[in-house]
Structures are given as structure tokens and as C-alpha cells.
Amino acid sequence: MIYESKNIRLGILKLCYRLGTNAAHLGGCLSLADIMHVLYSEFLSFNTDNLMDEYRDRVIMSKGHGSIAMYSAMCEVGLIDNLDCIGDLTGKDNIYYKQEVRFPKKGIEFSSGSLGQGLAYAVGVAWALKRKGNNKSKVYVFVGDGECEEGSVWEAASIASHLKLDNIVVIADKNDLQIDGWTREINSQESMCDRWSSFGFEVIEINGHDYSDIRHALNVDIKQKPITVVAHTVKGKGISFIENNAEWHQNVVTDELYEKALFELGEVY
Template sequence: MLLGTDVTQVEAWRKLQEKLTAASVTDRSALLHRRANDTRSDVVRMIDHAGQGHIGGDFSVTDILTVLFNGVLRIDPNDPQKAGRDRFVLSKGHCAAALYATLASCGYFSPDELLTFMGPLSALNGHPNRNKVPGVETNTGPLGHGLPVAVGQALAAKLAGNGARVFAVMGDGEMQEGSNWEALMTGAHYGLDNLTAVVDRNRLQQGARTEDTSSLDPLDEKLLAFGWELRIIDGHDYEQLAAAFKPSSTGKPVAVIANTTKGKGVSFIEDRVEWHHKVPSTEQVVLALEELA
């Protein structure tokens, strides 16, 4: 493991957790929105510095990550390998920058590391590596890998009877990978009600809209037909996200279709296919940081 815990940052994260617990619904959403946009600002700076990255998908998944790591996942950034912890798998590994900024905000490692993103010998590779970055549970990058691993982790929690929950986030384009549908069958067959699969449904993939490439719809009917409890939400609404991440109510694994906007948070990046992995210019960086401030 190349990176270690940032104790000061963990303390800051803990204080935020206390605030969130005590806050009203409105205040909680405001706090999470601030946290999410700080993460987006980190991502802008990382991608600006590295000269590469996947800003569109980073921004669509940021609110999902923010809610998971602030009140949902039972984790301890001071003890990343703690037995019986909840697990998170970012199957859409190309959005590593958003994950790194989120993990750093929890204190898994120092936020000072973020600007090493994709630099020579950095722990922060373009796709996450569990042996280098604390908080990463499995190496991802090739699509369609995260959900089967999450199924295995959920099976392990069932066998151990430790009550651990497992969350995996897939891009919607990624649902074109057959391995996801194999894993969906296994999750339903074994009644993995401790498993939540989130689809970041921003409707864009690298080259075009999903529905113009290889149609996913009716995605809801497909997930239901595969035997999962389905929740369809606005993936940028913090209260809806928190509700969607509550445990299964049916004994089935939970699928969440989080309807999102690719590039969410910066007007000129939102919902534009070219921003899959476009890098903002110097002027655009300034504008983006202003919008996110």
C-alpha cells in the first residue's frame, strides 16, 4: 500500500458525519451538496494537472459517491481493512478521479496526494488499484468486472453472517457487458439482500447516447425481470439517494437506477458526449471552479 491514513482529514470527516446526523433535511442536503462540489473541484484540478481524465462520468457519479461515503457505508478510514466492513466497488473504474477525491475527503489518504493523479509512479493510476490506494476494494478498469466481485463479497458476508453490505456502481453504458447480467442472475439466485447495484444512468457512453448505441431500455423491466428489487431515483437528489441505499425490503438484492446528468455541476460540460474524456482549457478550468464554488 503506497498511501496511508491522514488522521487530521479523518477527524474532519468525522465532524462532518456528526453534523450530518444532527442536521435537518434541508441542511443535510446543503452540506452534502457542498461536499460533492468540493469533490468536483478537486476533480477539475486533478484533470487539469494531469492533462487527462474522464470528467463527464466523474461528475455524474459524484453525488452517488458523496452520499455513500457520508452516512451509508459502515467504514473506518483509520482502519481501511477492518473485518466485517461494508464494501464499495467502483465498477466504472475510469471515474477513478471522483473516487480518489472522495476517499481523500474521508482521510483514507492525504488530499495533498490528489495532484499526483496519473503522474509517474503515482499511487493514483488512471484506474483504481487496491494494493496502492486504501479504500479501494478491487482493481477495476475493464468494464463489467465490479458487479461479479461485489456478488462474491456479498456472498462472503452472508457466509460469515457479519451483516456487512456491499455496494457496486456501474456506468449505464457498462450494462452492455454480458458479465453484469451473469452477476445479476447470481445475485438474485442467492437472494443477496445485502447487495446494492447502482446504475449511473447518464444516458451517454464514450461515443454517443446509450440508446443510439445499443439500447438499454427498458432497463427497469430488465432489472425487475432478473429478480432484483428496483428503485428509480434522481441521482443528484441527496435524500432520494439516501433512501435508495436503505436495505432491501423484499429479501432480493437492490438495483438502483440513478438518473443522472453526465458532467453534472458545470453548465458547459453537462450532457455533452464530447466531455466523456475531454480536458478543460485553462479558461474553462477557471469557469468550472467558479460554478462549483
């Protein structure tokens, strides 16, 4: 299972290593890796010759800390030529940063980093698509479970459901950890499925590292209501010393740790 998304994890690791002492959000990127792999390689509609193609699917990375997972997936499918195009994720001449900065021509639809705003943005996008008669494109919104502590997520959820925006698919990365520790001990999101459901969303609960679960969820097509995929994941999945370790919400990948992580992913330094 992990083997199939080895490349996306390697990409995440290499990009995070490049950040050096700027530190990287490895944990929350690795929890998304399997979903990202399946979404980009099997489901997402895009045109590599025109990243602004009207009929592309839109991906809104509301949990900005997952941006590097998104870039790695984009590399895998040719939306970014290769990891070298991404540079070191800093500086004004770059396009890709550790929290995405909107650049539509390169397929970056939204600027993230201030949590709880992506779903409201997606409501505008999804409504506009319908108004334009574009019934083909979907709007995928990645939110974190910690992010769902922000009230603005639910304000947007309320109107997304009221407007019957069935072209929105929220993917809630429930990796159970945030900076200060276990989410269930900080501001519990254990009733997350009930919450989205009560807001009028179709909820699909999956193991976010199980490909058949992921495929099943992304295949669901429901009319008149938006969808939330609640994905149970492991923060840092795939690299033992990062898994379930709150310190790796954001941390520095040293040379030594990089070598160790590469080895775990089956690569030689």
C-alpha cells in the same frame, strides 16, 4: 443541492486538471458526485485507522471511469488525507489512478477498467461476507449504463439474485451518454429498471442529483434479494460546458477551461 457537494466536484475537477494532456473522465465522475457525497458522508461504514476493517462496507467501482469521483469522496471523509496524497494519477509509485488499481490497505478493493467485471467480483465478496458471518457489511457496486451493454453484467446479476445476496447494492449511473453519443441511440438501456427487476433485483429508481431520493434509496433494506438503484443523472453535472456533452466522456482540462469550471463551481482560479 449542488452546493452541498461542491467540495466533491471541486476535488474531481482538480484531480482531472492534474492529469493534464492524459485526459480525464470528467463527465462520468460528475454524474456520480451527489450519490458519492451522500453515500460516503452519511451511509458508508469504515474505519479510518484500518481501511481493511472486516466490518467496513466495500465499494467496487466497476465503471472504472468513476474512480476519481470515488477518490474525491474518500478525501471528503478522511479515507484519503487530502488531494495532494493522490498525486497526478500516473506512475508506478502512485496508489491512485484514473481507473482504480486494487490496493486493499488504502481502501481500493478492486481493479477496474475492463467493464462488466465488478458485479461478478462483488458476488464473490458478498458470498464470502455471509459465509464469514459478517451480516453488517454491504457491498456497493457502481456500474454505468453504457457498461450494462456488456453481457457479463447480466451473467453476474443472474447468480447474484439466485444466491439471494441481499448485501449487494448496485448503483447504476444512468447518465445516458457514452463515447459515441446518446446511449438510447447506440444500444438503448431505457428498459433498465425492468431488466434489473426481471433478474430478481429490488429496483429503486431515483433522480441521482436529488439528496432526498438518494437517501431514500440507500435506506432501503430488503431481505433475500440484491438491490439496484437506477440513478438518472446528467453526465458532467455541475459544469455547464461539460453537461450532456459526449466529448467530455474523456477530455483534457486546459488552463482556460479549468478557470471557467472553477468559476462555475464558485471558486476563484
